[in-house]
Amino acid sequence: MMLRLEKSTLGNFGAHDMMDLVRSRGWEAVLPDALDDKQLLLVSDQFRDLLSGVAWSGDQDPARAxxxxxxxxxxxxxxxxxxxxxxxxxxxxxxxLCLLNTAVDREIVNRMLHRSDPLPLPLGKDLLQTLVLLVRDAKENAESACST
Structure with a gap:
């Protein structure tokens, strides 16, 4: 037996929905462990589309989160x-994108299996620290490329 979910029953999670969350609860509300189940599943599907290169149709571009x-x-x-x-x-x-896709999918699996991550920090804070390192590394690489 396979897990199944009818995507059409989930509704939408777009950029406006995301910004409403940010306005009402702060930017931390869009971290994977803060999203509700439907939002998490929808954003996972969107990350898959982005990473696989699935073409967007004109109407969907601004509505995606x-x-x-x-x-x-x-x-x-x-x-x-x-x-x-x-x-x-x-x-x-x-x-x-790859990091966030992994974090979102990890959160989905954790919820399905009713388990928590053995990380010292909650998933969202650990994710942000990893993004800080990613940005810092990119800045250092750009600076070293400019000085050579």
Whole structure:
């Protein structure tokens, strides 16, 4: 027997929904361990689409949460930017997408198996620390490339 879920019953989780969470509960509300079950499943599906290169149809682009969620967390992790703009290298974005996809799927499995991670920190805080290291490494690599 396989686990099954009808995706059409989950509804939607888009960029506006994500920003509503941020406005009402702070940016930590979009970490994988803070999302509700439906949001978590939907964002997992969105990460899979992003990483597999599934083409978006025109109407879906702005309604999806995975990419804005990734960019928000990279900004919180110290990504280079100002009030008006934000810069991140494609390799850093790709690594962050893979990391977030893994974290989201891990949270889904933990919930399904009714277990918690043996990590010293909650998944969300551990994830953010890893993103901080990813951003710091990308900055150091960019600086060393400029000085050579």
């Amino acid at each position: 995975a990419l804005p969620l990734t960019l928000l967390l990279l900004a919180k992790a110290g990504g280079k930017g100002s009030d008006d703009s934000f810069e991140v290298g494609m390799d850093t974005l790709q690594a962050a």
